[in-house]
Amino acid sequence: MAVKIKTKYGDIDITNNVIATVVGGAATDIYGIVGMASKSQIRDNLNDILKRENYSRGVVVRQEDNGVTVDVYIIVAYGIKISEVCRNVQDKVKYNLNTMLGISANSVNVFVQGVRVISED
Numbered sequence: 001m002a003v004k005i006k007t008k009y010g011d012i013d014i015t016n017n018v019i020a021t022v023v024g025g026a027a028t029d030i031y032g033i034v035g036m037a038s039k040s041q042i043r044d045n046l047n048d049i050l051k052r053e054n055y056s057r058g059v060v061v062r063q064e065d066n067g068v069t070v071d072v073y074i075i076v077a078y079g080i081k082i083s084e085v086c087r088n089v090q091d092k093v094k095y096n097l098n099t100m101l102g103i104s105a106n107s108v109n110v111f112v113q114g115v116r117v118i119s120e121d
Helices: 016-028 052-057 082-101
Strands: 002-007 010-015 033-036 059-064 067-077 105-116
Touching (some): 016 033, 016 052, 016 059, 016 082, 052 059
Antiparallel strands (some): 033 067
């Protein structure tokens, strides 16, 4: 499915993959995020951090009447306050969707799929 926006010049269709890429880019920019995780790690058999081209596996977008609901699956760095990281992800995802795509996010649900120790080399 796609989000449809009507303007005076015509219609704009924004696919879920585009929304997932914007959401994944916003989430991975947050301090304390190691990367994106797969939403169904057992089925996908993925234990690894998703790369930029696979962000759609770690983001679920659902269209609603007056906006979208986004589920974000992340991996957090060890020693970081998880609740603060999740709140930052929610704020940045809502902001980026609004400014970049003109879409309002009704809710941004953050699911922490794991914690990783980051070595400081």
